[in-house]
Amino acid sequence: MGLCRALFPQNILGAPSGLYPFSNSVLECQSYECKLNIHSHLQRNRSRGDLLRSTSMLLPSFLERFVATFLPKPFQDLARLTGWFKRQGKIDPFEFLISLVFGQLSALRQTLVSQAQSLTEPVTRQAVHQRFNPRAVAYVQAAFAHTLAQTLDWSPEHPQALELQKHFTAVYLLDSTCFDTSEALQEIFPSCGGAGSAANIKVLLSYELMAGRLEPLKVLEGKRSDQGQALGLAQRLKQGELQINDKGFFDAKAWQAAQQAGAYLLMPLPHSLTLWTIEGPEAPEQSLDLAGALALSSEDRVEWPEVFLGTQGKHRAGPVRLIAFRLSPESAGRHRAGLRESMRTQGRTPSAKALQLAGWLLLVTNAPTAKLPSALVAYLYRIRWQIELIFRQAKSVLRLDKTPSKNPSRIQCEIWARLLCAVLLFLWHAHANAQCWHQHGSEISFEKLIRVMQQWGHTIARAFLKGPEELLRQLRTIWRQLLVNARKGRQKSRTNTWDHLMDLWLKPKPALC
Numbered sequence: 001m002g003l004c005r006a007l008f009p010q011n012i013l014g015a016p017s018g019l020y021p022f023s024n025s026v027l028e029c030q031s032y033e034c035k036l037n038i039h040s041h042l043q044r045n046r047s048r049g050d051l052l053r054s055t056s057m058l059l060p061s062f063l064e065r066f067v068a069t070f071l072p073k074p075f076q077d078l079a080r081l082t083g084w085f086k087r088q089g090k091i092d093p094f095e096f097l098i099s100l101v102f103g104q105l106s107a108l109r110q111t112l113v114s115q116a117q118s119l120t121e122p123v124t125r126q127a128v129h130q131r132f133n134p135r136a137v138a139y140v141q142a143a144f145a146h147t148l149a150q151t152l153d154w155s156p157e158h159p160q161a162l163e164l165q166k167h168f169t170a171v172y173l174l175d176s177t178c179f180d181t182s183e184a185l186q187e188i189f190p191s192c193g194g195a196g197s198a199a200n201i202k203v204l205l206s207y208e209l210m211a212g213r214l215e216p217l218k219v220l221e222g223k224r225s226d227q228g229q230a231l232g233l234a235q236r237l238k239q240g241e242l243q244i245n246d247k248g249f250f251d252a253k254a255w256q257a258a259q260q261a262g263a264y265l266l267m268p269l270p271h272s273l274t275l276w277t278i279e280g281p282e283a284p285e286q287s288l289d290l291a292g293a294l295a296l297s298s299e300d301r302v303e304w305p306e307v308f309l310g311t312q313g314k315h316r317a318g319p320v321r322l323i324a325f326r327l328s329p330e331s332a333g334r335h336r337a338g339l340r341e342s343m344r345t346q347g348r349t350p351s352a353k354a355l356q357l358a359g360w361l362l363l364v365t366n367a368p369t370a371k372l373p374s375a376l377v378a379y380l381y382r383i384r385w386q387i388e389l390i391f392r393q394a395k396s397v398l399r400l401d402k403t404p405s406k407n408p409s410r411i412q413c414e415i416w417a418r419l420l421c422a423v424l425l426f427l428w429h430a431h432a433n434a435q436c437w438h439q440h441g442s443e444i445s446f447e448k449l450i451r452v453m454q455q456w457g458h459t460i461a462r463a464f465l466k467g468p469e470e471l472l473r474q475l476r477t478i479w480r481q482l483l484v485n486a487r488k489g490r491q492k493s494r495t496n497t498w499d500h501l502m503d504l505w506l507k508p509k510p511a512l513c
Contacts, residue, residue: 062154062427062431063475063479064472065154066427067468067472067475068468069147069151070147070464071468072092074146075094075097076093076094078093078139078142078146079093079139082135082138082139082142083138084131084135084139085139090119090121090123090127091119091123091127091128091131092119092120094464095118095119095120096119096131096136097139097140097143098461098464098465099115099116099118099119099461100115100413100414100417101417101418101420101421101424101461102421102460102464103115103117103118103457103461104118104417104457105398105421105453105454105457105458105461106454106455106456106457110402110414112126112128112129116128118458129407129410132413133409134409136409136410136413137416140412141416143420144416144417144420147423147424148215148423151423151427152215154211154213154427154430155211155212155213155430156211156431156433156434156435159437160501160502160506161209161210161211163502163506164209164210164506166506167372167506168241169239169240169241170208170240170242171208171209171210171243171244171383172206172208172237172241172242172243172244173207173208173209173244173245173383173387174207174233174243174249174387175204175205175245175246175387175388175391176202176203176204176226177205177391177394177395178200178203179200179201179395179401180196180197180199180200180222181197181199182405182408182411183197183198183199184406184411185201186198188221188408189201189221189222190221190222190223191223193223199222200221200222200223201220201222201415202219202222202224203218203400204216204217204218204219204229205217205390207386207387209383209386212426212429212433213426214390214422214423214426216422217233219415219416225248227248227249227250227251230250230251230253230254231251231253231254231257233254234253234254234255234261234263234265235257237257238261238263239261239262240262240263241263242264242265242266242372243258243264243265244267244381244383244384245266245267245384246267246384247268247270250270250273252309252310252315252316252317255309255318255320256317259366264366264367264372265364266363266364266365266367266377266380266381267363267364268361268362268363269309269363269364271362274287274311275290275307275308275309276308276309276318277304277307277308278306278308290357290362291353291354291357294324294356294357294360295356300325301325301326301374302324303322303324304321304322305369306320306321307319307321307364308320319366320364320365320366321364321366321369322363322364323362323363323364323374323377323378324360324361324362324363325360325361325362325363325377325378326360327359327360327361332360335359336350336355336358336359339355339358361381376501376504376505379501379504379505380501389446389447390426390446393446393447393450397450397451397454398418398421398450400418400419400422403415425449426446428453429444429449432444432449432482436483436487442488443488444483444486444487444488445487445488448485448486448488449486452478452481452485452486456481459474460474460475460478
């Protein structure tokens with residue numbers, strides 16, 4: 001592990017501060033040259049009508065850039081720089097990466113044999129096993145960073161996103177997920193203890209809503225808290241950007257950093273915080289009995305325009321807006337039942353105050369009412385659940401949490417390869433979604449898209465190894481399949497969150513006379 005830590009000083013599966021510049025500076029000229037070559041190749045063939053016939057410019061621009069990003073030479077150079085590739089053998093660095101990212105996508109089980117079948121030269125499973133070493137981890141991580149850096153600015157135009165850009169320059173959905181892994185990794189990824197595995201991995205993801213861009217931010221020890229990451233994440237925000245996250249990420253310093261940057265946060269209110277209000281410029285601050293105030297209210301929405309969270313000093317956030325939305329009787333009943341069960345397992349009984357608050361959705365934000373109307377805060381927050389769906393697909397289809405091997409290097413390589421696969425699949429989803437909306441006025445289901453891509457995984461892996469023209473031919477076929485077979489099926493009478501946001505806020509329908 002010493003070599004990997006020397007190359008990437010932070011946690012080997014974290015986000016090293018110098019990793020992105022390292023990848024870009026080394027490969028900047030080579031990547032540019034590769035893109036020029038592929039562009040010239042496509043131009044020569046375009047006259048014959050063999051490539052990329054489409055009425056929309058989204059298709060050629062996206063597929064050409066995708067192919068140009070995955071030419072072998074930049075990845076072979078990265079393999080040399082990390083020390084994984086020293087002399088030409090049967091297992092080429094580019095093929096090794098592609099077999100991990102796409103070759104395993106179609107396999108029923110992620111085995112060395114299934115990976116070997118994605119390579120050009122026939123090799124044994126033992127030969128593949130021997131290539132998983134600390135240098136392989138450094139290579140796959142560097143390849144991930146390079147690909148992410150090359151694709152961060154790929155943002156298709158979507159009507160809903162364009163309307164939302166009038167209010168926020170970016171909207172980030174933030175969350176984390178944990179899963180147990182082999183105890184061989186317990187020194188690198190120690191867990192919190194308990195009945196689970198001694199090793200546990202936490203993946204921190206950011207999903208930029210308007211660009212449809214997935215960005216794995218960090219891979220951490222399972223025992224690391226979300227709250228400990230909050231300040232660093234808030235410091236990444238720029239003016240006019242909005243970050244939506246769970247209450248586990250609450251940190252007063254993070255709110256202060258966002259406020260200073262001119263950025264905005266939206267999250268549920270942690271019930272453990274003390275709340276303070278100020279009635280006037282000269283009036284002293286008063287403690288807010290939130291449960292008592294809500295118990296006396298008959299309204300479905302109650303708002304406090306200026307509230308301070310926490311005690312005085314560095315642990316205080318505010319002023320922020322606090323908006324309380326009354327839950328339906330069914331939802332309130334489920335929340336209270338869940339609270340009682342959670343407290344029962346701890347040998348405790350929930351207080352009357354906790355049961356009262358469980359009947360409300362309590363949200364806090366520093367975005368002004370003019371930018372984010374109170375009535376629509378809950379609708380916008382509901383979009384955060386998209387990242388929960390991302391985690392579900394990453395685990396069920398990409399098998400992010402399945403690490404059957406006991407080889408630490410192989411486990412880490414496979415985790416980074418699956419994260420890279422997730423990034424690429426979301427790129428496809430964002431661009432196919434925009435294309436489908438422009439052509440048919442409908443959206444692409446990510447769940448359907450990922451299933452289609454899973455069926456084509458081995459074919460894609462083999463096409464990568466046959467050159468850009470064959471790869472492009474296969475991608476055109478898959479693209480057409482997606483636009484037909486991956487559309488969302490929905491009832492016209494059923495409105496979703498985006499419908500509410502568009503009709504009530506982003507692009508309201510004219511009132512009928």
